[in-house]
Amino acid sequence: DIQMTQSPSSLSASVGDRVTITCRASQGIRNDLGWYQQRPGKAPERLIYAASTLQSGVPSRFSGSGSGTEFTLTISSLQPEDFATYYCLQYNSYPRTFGPGTRVDIK
Amino acid sequence: EVQLVESGGGLVQPGGSLRLSCAASGFTFSNFWMSWVRQAPGKGLEWVANIKQDGSEKNYVDSVKGRFTISRDNAKNSLCLQMNSLRAEDTAVYYCARGDGTANWGQGTLVTVSS
Numbered sequence: 001d002i003q004m005t006q007s008p009s010s011l012s013a014s015v016g017d018r019v020t021i022t023c024r025a026s027q028g029i030r031n032d033l034g035w036y037q038q039r040p041g042k043a044p045e046r047l048i049y050a051a052s053t054l055q056s057g058v059p060s061r062f063s064g065s066g067s068g069t070e071f072t073l074t075i076s077s078l079q080p081e082d083f084a085t086y087y088c089l090q091y092n093s094y095p096r097t098f099g100p101g102t103r104v105d106i107k
Numbered sequence: 108e109v110q111l112v113e114s115g116g117g118l119v120q121p122g123g124s125l126r127l128s129c130a131a132s133g134f135t136f137s138n139f140w141m142s143w144v145r146q147a148p149g150k151g152l153e154w155v156a157n158i159k160q161d162g163s164e165k166n167y168v169d170s171v172k173g174r175f176t177i178s179r180d181n182a183k184n185s186l187c188l189q190m191n192s193l194r195a196e197d198t199a200v201y202y203c204a205r206g207d208g209t210a211n212w213g214q215g216t217l218v219t220v221s222s
Contacts, residue, residue: 034208036152043202043212044144044152055210087152091208095168096142096154 006099023088032092116216129186129203137181145199
C-alpha cells in the first residue's frame with residue numbers, strides 16, 4: 001500500500017497569512033493526487049485534483065503543485081472560512097489512501 | 108447540481124449486517140466510478156471501496172474484503188454498500204462520493220457497531 005504523510009499535522013495562522021501544507025507519498029504516484037477541505041461536522045470538499053487543477057468554484061487563493069512523491073497545497077491569503085482540516089488522497093493505486101490530515105487553527 | 112444522499116445507517120450489534128444506500132442526482136450516474144469513504148469518530152478519512160461505471164470492477168480496502176460488497180443500479184441512480192460481520196472498528200460516518208477521485212460527497216450516514 002502507498003503510505004501518505006502530511007506535514008505539519010497542525011498549524012496556527014492568522015487571517016491573511018500564506019499557508020503551505022506538504023503531502024508525501026511512499027512511492028511515486030505521478031500526479032494522481034487530490035486535496036480536500038473538511039470543516040467541523042461537514043463532509044469533505046475537493047479543492048484540487050490531478051495535483052494542481054483547481055476544482056470548479058474553489059477560490060483562486062488555493063493552489064496545488066508537485067508530482068511523483070512530494071506535493072504541496074498553498075493558501076495564498078488565509079480567510080476565516082479556511083480554518084479547517086485538509087487531507088490529501090492518492091488515487092494512483094489500490095487501496096486509495098488519504099493522508100492523516102492537517103488541522104489549520106486560528107492563531 | 109450534483110446531489111448524493113446516503114441512508115441506511117444506524118446502531119447494529121457486532122457480527123450484524125447493514126445495507127447503506129446512496130441516491131444520486133444532478134449528473135449522469137452511469138458515466139462515473141463511485142466510491143465509499145468512511146470516517147471514524149474524531150479520526151481521519153479512510154477509503155473503503157469503489158465500483159466502475161458498469162459494475163464490472165470493484166475494489167476494496169483489505170480491512171473490509173470478504174465482509175463488505177459494493178454494488179450499483181444505474182437504472183435507479185443508486186449505489187449500495189452491503190456490510191456483513193460488522194465490527195466495532197467499522198463504526199464511522201460513511202460517505203458516498205462521485206468518481207474515483209471523489210469529486211463530490213454526500214452528507215454521510217453514521218454506522219455504530221456496539222452491543
